[in-house]
Amino acid sequence: MKDIFLADTHLLDPRDDRYRLLLDFLDQQRGQLRSLVMLGDIFEFWLGYKHTVFSAYLPLLECLRRLREAGAELVFVEGNHDFHLGPYFSETLGCRILPDGGALERDGRRIFIAHGDLVNPRDTGYLLLRRFLRHRWTRRLMMLIPPDTAWRIALWASHKSSRKNGGRDHHRLPREDLVNYARQRFAEGYDTVITGHFHVPLLHRENGHTLIALGGWSKGPSYAVLEENVFTLYPV
Numbered sequence: 595m596k597d598i599f600l601a602d603t604h605l606l607d608p609r610d611d612r613y614r615l616l617l618d619f620l621d622q623q624r625g626q627l628r629s630l631v632m633l634g635d636i637f638e639f640w641l642g643y644k645h646t647v648f649s650a651y652l653p654l655l656e657c658l659r660r661l662r663e664a665g666a667e668l669v670f671v672e673g674n675h676d677f678h679l680g681p682y683f684s685e686t687l688g689c690r691i692l693p694d695g696g697a698l699e700r701d702g703r704r705i706f707i708a709h710g711d712l713v714n715p716r717d718t719g720y721l722l723l724r725r726f727l728r729h730r731w732t733r734r735l736m737m738l739i740p741p742d743t744a745w746r747i748a749l750w751a752s753h754k755s756s757r758k759n760g761g762r763d764h765h766r767l768p769r770e771d772l773v774n775y776a777r778q779r780f781a782e783g784y785d786t787v788i789t790g791h792f793h794v795p796l797l798h799r800e801n802g803h804t805l806i807a808l809g810g811w812s813k814g815p816s817y818a819v820l821e822e823n824v825f826t827l828y829p830v
């Protein structure tokens with residue numbers, strides 16, 4: 595049995611290559627997973643209404659349900675594209691949700707998982723916006739938006755941002771901030787830190803500690819596996 599960690603698939607349309615790649619990848623893992631740990635930005639946009647899910651996400655939600663039925667624990671750290679996950683994840687899928695990341699115990703290891711959007715403490719503008727967007731009053735206001743309208747806004751915002759970067763993963767890895775962030779967690783007693791968000795894979799070991807940054811999915815599956823107490827980052 596193994597644990598798989600992945601992030602930043604940015605799903606939007608089930609006809610997209612990376613959406614199909616993810617479904618195929620997860621179906622292949624069924625029955626072999628102790629847990630699937632999703633570290634945010636799995637969806638290009640999500641809003642957790644009580645009785646409604648966006649139809650474009652049904653293929654993945656069904657796939658997650660099958661994994662869960664086959665015995666896998668589901669864990670989701672909220673990203674900067676998919677927060678306010680809501681009752682479909684927590685209740686219907688029985689997924690453990692960590693809005694800001696948190697601790698995971700595996701084989702005596704103390705692992706800290708986070709999306710990665712909090713590693714730069716100087717980015718005060720983003721931190722304020724993040725706090726506002728995640729506030730429960732903001733969530734209540736967002737819930738008043740009809741789902742079709744919310745989806746239309748999400749499509750518009752996604753087209754706008756993919757025109758800017760051509761839809762590729764060419765983010766910059768703020769290595770120094772990331773290593774500092776990990777060292778703070780190591781000092782708190784964690785032996786492993788895993789993040790996503792930057793779309794650039796990194797496996798860094800120091801003094802018996804491990805830092806993993808997960809890659810994006812624009813060129814194919816990108817994930818980390820914990821199996822027999824060893825972490826491997828793919829593609830290797």
Ligand SMILES: [Mn+2]
Nearest residue numbers: 635673674791
């Ligand atoms: Mn992100």
